[in-house]
Amino acid sequence: MTPEDIEHLAALLKARSGLILGADKTYLIESRLAPIARKEGFANVAGLLTSLRTRRDEKIIHAVVDAMTTNETFFFRDKTPFDQFKSDVLPVFAKSRVSGDIKVWCAACSTGQEPYSLAMMMDEARAQYPRMNLDITATDISERCLEKAQAGLYTQFEVQRGLPITMMVKNFEKVDEMWRISPKMRQAVKFRKMNLLDDLRGLGRLDVIYCRNVLIYFDLETKKRVLEQMATMLADDGYLFLGAAETVLGITDAFKPLSGMRGMYVKNMAANASLRPSMPLRAAGAA
Amino acid sequence: MKTCLVVDDSRVIRKVARRILENLQFEVLEAADGQEALDACKAAMPNAVLLDWNMPVMDGITFLKHLRKEQGGKDPIVVFCTTENDLSHITEALTEGASEYIMKPFDGDILEAKFQEVGLI
Ligand SMILES: C[S@@+](CC[C@H](N)C(=O)[O-])C[C@H]1O[C@@H](n2cnc3c(N)ncnc32)[C@H](O)[C@@H]1O
Numbered sequence: 001m002t003p004e005d006i007e008h009l010a011a012l013l014k015a016r017s018g019l020i021l022g023a024d025k026t027y028l029i030e031s032r033l034a035p036i037a038r039k040e041g042f043a044n045v046a047g048l049l050t051s052l053r054t055r056r057d058e059k060i061i062h063a064v065v066d067a068m069t070t071n072e073t074f075f076f077r078d079k080t081p082f083d084q085f086k087s088d089v090l091p092v093f094a095k096s097r098v099s100g101d102i103k104v105w106c107a108a109c110s111t112g113q114e115p116y117s118l119a120m121m122m123d124e125a126r127a128q129y130p131r132m133n134l135d136i137t138a139t140d141i142s143e144r145c146l147e148k149a150q151a152g153l154y155t156q157f158e159v160q161r162g163l164p165i166t167m168m169v170k171n172f173e174k175v176d177e178m179w180r181i182s183p184k185m186r187q188a189v190k191f192r193k194m195n196l197l198d199d200l201r202g203l204g205r206l207d208v209i210y211c212r213n214v215l216i217y218f219d220l221e222t223k224k225r226v227l228e229q230m231a232t233m234l235a236d237d238g239y240l241f242l243g244a245a246e247t248v249l250g251i252t253d254a255f256k257p258l259s260g261m262r263g264m265y266v267k268n269m270a271a272n273a274s275l276r277p278s279m280p281l282r283a284a285g286a287a
Numbered sequence: 288m289k290t291c292l293v294v295d296d297s298r299v300i301r302k303v304a305r306r307i308l309e310n311l312q313f314e315v316l317e318a319a320d321g322q323e324a325l326d327a328c329k330a331a332m333p334n335a336v337l338l339d340w341n342m343p344v345m346d347g348i349t350f351l352k353h354l355r356k357e358q359g360g361k362d363p364i365v366v367f368c369t370t371e372n373d374l375s376h377i378t379e380a381l382t383e384g385a386s387e388y389i390m391k392p393f394d395g396d397i398l399e400a401k402f403q404e405v406g407l408i
Contacts, residue, residue, distance in 0.1 A: 156372065156390050160397045164404050165388040169377055 001026060005049035009064075012052065016065045017141055018197050018218040018226075032067045036060070066142045070217070073110040074161035076117045081212070081241045081263055085118065086125050088261065089208060089239055090132065096237060100131040102207045107196060107230070108214035109138035112149025112189070113158070116181055118210070119188035120167055137203060139194035150191050152181035196226050200233060207235050212263075213243035220251060228254045231272055240265040289407065290314045290331075294324040294347065295339040295368070300391075304337055304368070307395045311408055321345025325353055332359045335407050337398075338385070340369035340376065351383045364405050368393060 009029065010021040021029075030045050037048040040060055051057070052064065076082050093102050106115045115138035122134045140146055159168050159179045172179040194200065196214065209230055215223045231254035234240060240255055242248070242263055248255045253271040258264040291313040293304045298319075305315045316333060318324035320342040327333075336354075340347040347367065354360045365385045369376075372390040380388055386405040389397060402408050 157397075160390060160393070160401070162400060165377065165401075166381065169374060169381065174373060 001029065001046045001049060005046060005053070008053050009049055012061065013065060013068055014219075016061070016197075017069065017195065018222045019065075019068060020217060020219050021068075029068075033064060036063050036067055062143075066144050069142050069145075071110045071142060071145050073113045073213075074158065075113045075163040076121075077114065077162060077212070078244050078263075079162075081210070082117055082121050084241075084261060084264060085208070086121055088264075090125060090129055092237075093207065094129055094132060097132075097207070101133050101135055103205065104134050104136045104208045105203055105206045105210070106136065106138040107194075107209060107211040109140050109145075109149060109191070110142070111145045111154075111158075112138065112152065112191070113154075113162075114138070114210060114212065115149075115189040115191075116152070116185055117162075119185045120171055122188070123171075123185075124167075134188065136189045138189050138191050140191075141193070141195045143193060146191050146193055149189075150186075152186050153178045154181070155179075197222070200229055203233060205235055206233050207238045208241070209234055209238070210241045212241060213246070215246055216243065224252050227252045231255060231267055234267060236267055236269065238267065288312060288314045289335065290316060290333040291335040291337060291407075292316045292318060292324060292327055292333040292363075293337045294318045294321065294342070294350065295337075296320055296342040297339075300339070300368075304398070307398050308337070310395070311399060311402065321347060321350030321353075324350050325357075328354055328360065328363070329357060333363055335402070336363050336365045337368050337389075338365055340367065340371045340380075348379060348383060351380070351385065355384050364407055366401055366405065368398075 006029065013019040013021055033045045033048055037045045040048065042048045042051065052061065104118060109115050115136050118134060118136055122132070138149065153175065155178060159172060168179070171182050171185055173182070211230065215226065218226070227248060230240065242265065244263060248257070248265055253268050255265040256268040258266055291308050293301050293308070293315055295301050295304070296319050301317045305317070308315050316327055318327050322345040324336070325345070338347045338351065347369065351365060354363070366387040366389060367380045367385050368389040368391065370391045377388050387401045389401055399408070
């Protein structure tokens with residue numbers, strides 16, 4: 001791999017998915033892209049990278065962008081965001097949303113554990129809130145991940161990470177050596193491909209946004225643009241959830257942290273009044 | 288310091304579990320089958336039991352049924368840890384009073400997460 005190859009790859013990734021490739025990521029590039037190089041008939045990853053510069057084959061570019069995403073996730077990751085939803089968000093919306101419908105968006109859902117955790121959490125809370133319904137849309141840039149999410153098929157290792165056994169028994173069936181989430185949970189989540197750099201407003205008005213462990217891969221400018229666009233989509237009394245290592249502080253005042261509620265943010269109405277409708281980061285129609 | 292009784296007929300598994308549990312600040316006791324485990328519990332009830340299913344002399348589920356009839360036998364939190372990974376085994380374990388269920392193979396992350404789930408850590 002020449003420095004020029006890596007530089008070109010870094011620019012491509014930043015433009016396509018916002019990913020900032022840190023310094024000295026040769027090993028990461030090698031391990032993530034070797035399968036694609038093999039599949040596409042290149043002698044090695046260096047060969048693949050050179051062709052990215054010279055051939056601009058969209059299919060290969062897509063595969064490369066997808067392969068370079070980090071998809072680490074698990075059921076009820078960090079636990080608190082799901083407990084908070086149940087104990088702090090549901091009671092508020094039970095009063096303010098007469099229809100009972102709450103629109104939730106998981107903005108980088110990876111292989112589906114996050115939206116399915118929300119669906120299972122709601123199922124458990126149903127007895128307490130019989131009229132409430134979560135309308136969950138889960139999106140990601142990775143088609144590979146979305147396929148798996150939609151199939152709802154998990155390995156034994158994956159169903160043991162974070163998922164209490166009673167919930168597993170209730171919501172999964174064993175299919176050979178894998179575990180498949182129930183049709184009821186699959187129907188509770190709509191999966192769709194979406195790039196956070198694009199115009200997101202097609203999703204409409206949202207009550208809750210989960211945007212966890214994805215902004216960490218972006219630079220400050222991209223974080224800001226994504227968050228500010230989310231602020232225009234979130235209901236004025238809605239909630240934003242970020243990952244445990246993430247914050248809005250120092251990035252934008254479109255949101256402010258909720259005191260005592262780790263990872264939860266609300267709209268900062270004063271700042272939002274002056275916020276111009278934000279534009280997508282990438283030109284419409286770009287692949 | 289909380290105590291955990293590790294019940295498994297494999298010495299290797301007991302050793303692996305011991306290392307993980309000691310790192311989680313547990314005092315670890317070992318038993319190689321259900322009968323040994325029951326004797327250990329009668330002598331002193333542990334806070335937790337990590338329990339294999341298939342073992343010679345007395346299997347895990349029989350041990351659990353006996354344990355729950357002992358004086359103070361409802362106290363220990365029992366977590367199964369076994370290669371039996373079908374829903375009927377899991378359901379039976381939960382019905383008999385197990386709190387969590389680990390399907391082998393397992394690692395430190397899974398064990399830690401499951402112990403957290405049941406409030407042991
Ligand atoms: C580490 S996972 C986080 C999954 C889940 N939210 C969680 O917290 O466990 C990050 C996900 O962000 C997705 N992602 C990265 N860049 C993206 C972009 N520009 N648009 C949409 N999704 C993106 C990746 O494909 C990956 O699945």
